[in-house]
Amino acid sequence: MNVLIMGCGRVGARLAKLLAAAGHEVTVLDVNANAFARLGSEFTGTTLLGNGIDMDVLRRAGIERADAFVAATQGDNRNIMASQIAQKIFRVPRVVTRIYDPIRSDTFAELGLHAISPTVLGANAFYEALTGNQPSPPPS
Amino acid sequence: MYIIVAGGGKVGFYLGRELLAQGHEVLLIEKDPRRADMIQNELGNVVMVGMADEAAILEEAGAARADVICAVTGDDEDNLVISQVARKRFRVPRAIARINNPKNEEIFRLLGIDEVVSSTDLILAALEQEIPSETLVPLLRLRHADVEIVEAIIGPGSPLVGTALRDLRLPEQSNIAVIIREGNPIFPNPATTLRAGDEVIAMTRSNLEEQLRRLFFSQAAV
Numbered sequence: 001m002n003v004l005i006m007g008c009g010r011v012g013a014r015l016a017k018l019l020a021a022a023g024h025e026v027t028v029l030d031v032n033a034n035a036f037a038r039l040g041s042e043f044t045g046t047t048l049l050g051n052g053i054d055m056d057v058l059r060r061a062g063i064e065r066a067d068a069f070v071a072a073t074q075g076d077n078r079n080i081m082a083s084q085i086a087q088k089i090f091r092v093p094r095v096v097t098r099i100y101d102p103i104r105s106d107t108f109a110e111l112g113l114h115a116i117s118p119t120v121l122g123a124n125a126f127y128e129a130l131t132g133n134q135p136s137p138p139p140s
Numbered sequence: 141m142y143i144i145v146a147g148g149g150k151v152g153f154y155l156g157r158e159l160l161a162q163g164h165e166v167l168l169i170e171k172d173p174r175r176a177d178m179i180q181n182e183l184g185n186v187v188m189v190g191m192a193d194e195a196a197i198l199e200e201a202g203a204a205r206a207d208v209i210c211a212v213t214g215d216d217e218d219n220l221v222i223s224q225v226a227r228k229r230f231r232v233p234r235a236i237a238r239i240n241n242p243k244n245e246e247i248f249r250l251l252g253i254d255e256v257v258s259s260t261d262l263i264l265a266a267l268e269q270e271i272p273s274e275t276l277v278p279l280l281r282l283r284h285a286d287v288e289i290v291e292a293i294i295g296p297g298s299p300l301v302g303t304a305l306r307d308l309r310l311p312e313q314s315n316i317a318v319i320i321r322e323g324n325p326i327f328p329n330p331a332t333t334l335r336a337g338d339e340v341i342a343m344t345r346s347n348l349e350e351q352l353r354r355l356f357f358s359q360a361a362v
Contacts, residue, residue: 053217055247077193077217084251103195104221107229 004029004066004092006052006082007073011098011118013038015070020045029061030073052082058090068094076100083113144169144206144232146192146222147213148179151238155210157183167201193221195229203230212238220244223253276353279341288346289317292356296336300356306330311351314344 001024005012008030016039020026026045029052030036036047050057052071063069069086071079076099083097096114099105105117127135141164145156148170156168160183168183169192170176176189190197192211203209209226211219216239223235236255239245242264248256280289294300300308305316305328319326320339326332334340344352 053244053247054241055243075217077215077221081217081220081247081251085247089247089250101194104193104225107195107225111224111228 001025001067002062002065003027003068003070004058004061004063004086005070005072006030006079007071007098008032008035008038008047009072009074010038012070012072015072016045017043027061027066029057053078053085055085055089058082058085063090063092066090066092068092068096071095071097073098076104080104080108080113087113141165141207142202142205143167144192144198144201144203144209144226146209146211146219147238148172148175148187149212149214151212152210153179153182155212156186160184160186169197169201193218193225195225198222198226198230203232206230206232208232208234208236210236210238214240216240216244220248220251220253223248224251227252276349276356281346286346287343288349289341289343290349290352292340292342292352294334294336294338294340294356298334298336298356300334301336302333304331304333308334309355310342311344311348311355314342314348314352316340316342 003019003024004027005016006029008028012028016026016028020043028036028039028045028047029050031051033049039047048061050060052058063086069083069092071083073079079097079099083095086092087095096116099108099115099117100119102117102120105115109115124135143159143164143166145152145166145168148168152168156166159166166186168179168187169190170179170187171191173189176187180187188201192198203226209223209232211222213219219237219239223237226232227235234255235253236257237248237253239248239256239258240260242258242261245256245258276290276292278288278290316328318341319328319332321335342352
């Protein structure tokens with residue numbers, strides 16, 4: 001699978017390495033060239049400097065050939081905007097978005113984005129580690 | 141009208157002030173508490189501290205009964221999300237978004253936000269009025285008769301250079317009154333040919349202006 005990842009932070013870089021090691025074709029996009037250091041010297045994918053909410057940058061990053069798009073920058077709204085561009089304009093078959101804010105995550109999940117909220121996942125993991133139980137649905 | 145202004149920067153502040161002066165009910169949402177305080181001192185009790193892209197804040201702001209939301213923060217992605225949450229979650233009838241990167245106008249439109257204001261584009265448009273080579277310059281309008289007198293300058297690369305007026309496909313209710321060539325007026329006849337730099341003064345019905353513009357400035361003119 002051909003995967004385009006926007007945001008080379010800890011999560012983006014780790015995901016890029018996992019996918020590349022599994023034989024997938026990976027391109028990583030970030031606005032900060034220093035971020036690519038996280039990928040290490042063994043990384044076999046492609047890196048590209050640029051902003052993922054710019055359609056020209058996304059084209060240059062090969063979004064038209066991508067099977068999947070991941071938005072994993074620090075900014076929820078930037079992730080949401082880029083993911084919608086990928087999904088609705090470039091018709092990338094599989095789009096996954098990191099959204100920290102659980103409420104916003106719900107809103108855009110309702111609007112058709114596949115949203116992953118590290119806040120919810122993290123809190124649930126802590127809850128489980130502490131109590132040994134799965135948390136019941138959180139109060140909104 | 142009840143209008144929510146998201147973003148209390150300079151644009152939001154002056155927009156809020158004008159809307160209040162016009163008698164509208166206004167709520168300004170600003171994330172920075174100090175900035176919000178400052179606005180409150182100037183405009184009164186019309187400010188709420190918070191991030192307007194959060195559904196909980198919009199709910200508290202009464203977005204469900206708002207007539208319009210204006211998303212005017214400095215970040216295009218924030219303005220997009222604010223507009224989308226307001227339109228889709230709270231069914232606000234109108235969302236007007238400020239954009240900074242003119243390229244985002246198309247993205248916003250494709251993502252369902254039709255009303256955008258780009259100061260970059262406005263300045264570009266103002267500049268283009270100073271560069272008449274690609275536009276008809278309106279000289280005079282005879283309102284009572286619905287006649288417009290306009291000027292078009294024939295650029296050096298125009299496909300019309302060397303074309304005789306008789307071969308020009310002018311719209312029916314329009315004609316070329318005079319051509320200014322190197323500062324001198326020429327009262328043309330059908331055999332007169334156009335040259336680069338000619339200032340063509342034409343008279344036309346107001347509703348044919350667009351046809352005329354295309355005739356002078358699109359590549360498929362003749």
